[in-house]
Amino acid sequence: MSKNKSKQQHISRNEQRAEYRNFRVVFFYCVMIIVLPVTTFFASKHILFDGILQLSSINSNIYSAVAAVIALHVALGFYIYRAYFYSDAEEPSGTGGYQKVSQKQD
Numbered sequence: 001m002s003k004n005k006s007k008q009q010h011i012s013r014n015e016q017r018a019e020y021r022n023f024r025v026v027f028f029y030c031v032m033i034i035v036l037p038v039t040t041f042f043a044s045k046h047i048l049f050d051g052i053l054q055l056s057s058i059n060s061n062i063y064s065a066v067a068a069v070i071a072l073h074v075a076l077g078f079y080i081y082r083a084y085f086y087s088d089a090e091e092p093s094g095t096g097g098y099q100k101v102s103q104k105q106d
Contacts, residue, residue, distance in 0.1 A: 029079040041068035
């Protein structure tokens with residue numbers, strides 16, 4: 001009986017580690033999706049468009065907004081790529097994180 005209980009605890013710890021890894025990945029991409037466009041907007045506005053190119057305020061705002069939208073799409077693309085193509089190398093089943101579900105037969 002105690003052997004079965006330790007096996008359940010072992011499984012739950014592995015599940016907790018996997019959930020923590022997933023949380024870290026999602027949290028990283030959430031921060032990147034929020035911070036990267038904002039940083040891109042203000043950095044490109046003040047350094048590139050206002051400082052180096054000396055554009056008017058309206059033009060620099062427009063170009064900075066376009067740069068921020070592009071940065072957002074790049075961050076989203078990285079997240080989608082990771083979610084679609086990444087497979088856990090530590091999965092013992094070798095199915096890339098997916099387990100086969102057996103269907104009930106009548």
